[in-house]
Amino acid sequence: MIVVLTITAGFLYVRVAGHVEKVFDEAMYDKAQALISLTELDEEGLEFDFAEDGVMLEFQEHQTPQYYQLWEKGVDLLIKSPSLGESDLPRSGVEFGGHQFADMKLLDGRDGRLIEINFMPRVEVEDDEEDEDYGAVIPPPEAVTMVFARERETLDATLFAIGSTIFGVIIIVLLISGLMIWRLVGAGLSPLSYLAKQVSTIDESNLDARLNHKGDQSMEIAPIENQLNRLLERLQSAFEREKRFSANAAHELRTPLSELKTLAEVARIVPDDREMVVSFFNDIGEISGQMEKMVATLLELSRSEAGLLRIDSENIDLAEYCEEVWQHAVNGQEINKSLLKHIPEGLVIYTDREKLGMILSNLFGNAISYSPDNAEIEITAKILNDNVVLEVRNASINLKPEDILHMKDRFWRKQTIQGESGHSGLGLTLVEALAGIMKLDVNLRLDNQQTFMVTISGLNPSVY
């Protein structure tokens, strides 16, 4: 806009200034023509009426004199104004009948302008027969060059006034436009500034903050605000998950170490209490077993994340294999829980035996530990759209729907029972990781009757 206005102002100035200069030059031309009209050739030679005393006082010694100088054939000086004194006006040589303008420095140092004009002097013929000069022979006229010069300060002052007015107006227009634009843009950007100010106050300590707007929500800002709020929700959820994981990991890793350390230190101070010392050693053995299991699970998870686990599929009789894994999970303990199988006789699936075993072992282990006494743990297999879907279900203790969201998080455990459960909170994390490698889906559900269900879909029936 500045460029446009500047160009407009420049154009305007050039046009107006050009016109004013033209008018000035025309005035000079007219003056020169006046001087020419007062120049005549008669039998006595060239007469310059404008040079007579009392006529055209501006050419005399004056405060702001004007100047003229005439040459015959451009060479021989004919006459010059008294104001010139001993000086001469410059001449460049103009063709006959022509004229040209030029700027110059006057004698007194002022800026001036001259017109150089080449003309033929008017011949004055006496037509009065009674006049004594009647019939006199007049020599042929020669071309005369006249240079008329005057100051141009008035012209310059006028041009300056015009220029400053034009550019002054432009500047004012620019300033006003700028102010208006600034105000309008500011008002338009105000919702964005408000949004930016809110965002700058949000850090990891207040991720529960949400962005809001003042007044009516602008159409452009609304989607940004909504997206940012959704992002904040996800960030908050991720931070909380991370905090939970850190807390759980610290607890699950440090607690067994703390137990081992305390058992060893206290055993040293009660060496005579054999029964106590023996029970301490039993505890140490149990803890070591749990830590071994935890380390093995963590390594397995680590390998699955690194893509180091391979799938070796084979045909597996599902009912037989489930029974085998169940017996291993029970491990000879006397538990008052049973496994109810609803698996079609002879159903064979094609999958990785070891990994399926780890999945089922974890699910059975959880079901045994986290179901009430005398609970029945059911495993069902169905064929759905050419895939085998397995479901393990059991009654649960104090499980809440929101617990389902965290069950696959590392080290998350439902703390409902006192003492040790032998679980590290990594079982379902491992189930999820193994299922991912085996291209299976794992779905967790809790119904209104507190029945917890784990569904594994995507198993392939056998390939013969």
Place this chain on the structure above:
Amino acid sequence: MKLLLVEDSERLQRSLSTGLKKYGFAVDQAFDGEQALAYTAVNQYDAIILDLMLPKIDGLTVLSTLRSEGKDCHVLILSAKDQTEDRVRGLDLGADDYLVKPFAFNELVSRLHALERRRSGVKNPVIEIDGIKVDSVTRQVFFDDQPVALTRHEYQLLEFLARRRGRVFSHDQLIDQLYDACSYVTRNAVEAHVSLLRKRLNLAGAPNLIKTRRGFGYLIE
């Protein structure tokens, strides 16, 4: 010193309470936050050892409940959470100390003793009264620089009364303060301990510190 040990790990409960009792502490055990609050509602404890990640009610909620109820017993947090913000939070909520798991058992004992000294106002771990020195760190008693052999209960009784010199404690108060909920100690047993303590001090040539105020209880003047 009477303690409440609030910890959901049975193994840690077992080993810690065994070790603490060996050091002369009376220890009650709670396995979750609900139990902890139930115990503190009916018993006075000198200190509570409090785990944070507890079933039912978490440790920090237990702590803030205790403080809001005006209970000013010392609380030592025992937790696997080791971040500065966790420690600051626990201390700001009213805990007196914070120990991160795993910890050295001796350190736990020393910190409990430090809490006890704070409570009694006697900062010196060695209490000297009429030539009898009670060393709370080594749990030994000396008279004329000679050790005086005392049983665990006799030492506990002597140290308890020495730290609270000038205060009278009844039989019931002594049972409450010196014995855990699982030990069924009677008034007669307390009297027997007092009597035996006096005898052992006399045998060592030490003056009889423990005075009886009839109808009120015992004190060290």
